[in-house]
Amino acid sequence: MSVAEDIGGIKDAGPWIEKASPDYTVLVDEKHTVATLYGMVNVPTAVWIDESGKIVRPTEVAFIDNRYKAMHGIDAQPYLTGLLDWLDKGDKSIYAMNSDQLREHLNQFTPQNLLADANFKMAQYLVSTGHAREAIAYFKAAQSLRPDDWNYKRNAWLFADPDKDYGTNFGKEVKALNGKPYYPAPDLPKAPSSTPRPPE
């Protein structure tokens, strides 16, 4: 199941879905409900859910190809290998986490993050009711409370002039990371290989 994190809603995400005409479910998350529930701060981000509705891999960056690898440096292959292993073996896959491992990776939902989220939702509501200019102050509050959230930044910039209204833009923000990774790499186990690797 794929979910579009677009505060512009169906109007923005719809044409892409229509053109791709995927054979899986694609939903549109105008209010960032999924992002809040699962603590997602960027796209593409994924969670694995088993047949009983339990999480078996937590929120993490999820690339299935290397289209943007030059920018973020994350190789999609290990994640894809894990995903196929899980599809094959289910909960017996080494990539499916047990409850102790999962609890190490759960979101903290700090008061500051919840306040950031509320400011973002106020901004989203103002944008959706035709008050995009008035949304800027709330977008800014959300961004300063939670600077690592790219959903906050990139959705905000769509409804304003990033340079004029926010004094920044995507290029500047990526540069300001100063070597810090754009995405934290997923915490995947080393793939077992049939030919033993030489000791490191």
Add this chain to the structure above:
Amino acid sequence: MRAIALFVLAAAALSASETTVIYDGAISSLSDAVSEPENLWVTLPDLTRTTRFVLKPQGACLDEFCVPIPKSREAAFLRTEHNQKLFNLTELARTLKQPAIHDDANEIWLFGSRTESLMKIANTLEAPDFTLPDWKGVSRSLHDFRGKRVLLITWASW
């Protein structure tokens, strides 16, 4: 003529006093709310309509979950105006450490997520359910996919 003018004035006053409340993502329009800079007072029917909380002898309750209202804090939670009992929704939010944001210009109150509902996940490890539309507007829920393995993955047009 005068009657019409009065009617128009009354209608304008009424619409000016409409308060929009966003609670658990649901949007409600309240005409009897009293909005102060730090407090939002709502009628008891509006309390339940907008938040599902119900005022009971044991406190403000949402299903099994109740926030007690001791005598010492009753004045902070409840008051009577024009023979109508009003409940302080922002006081409930402060008690629950739930963010509440007031947009003065458009008279909107937005109440954020409550920690205790989000933290359930640490106990159950159950994937929180949600219902969203597809691009044609047809709603789907995560729970429709029980019995299948789900890769829940986000993207965006931006």
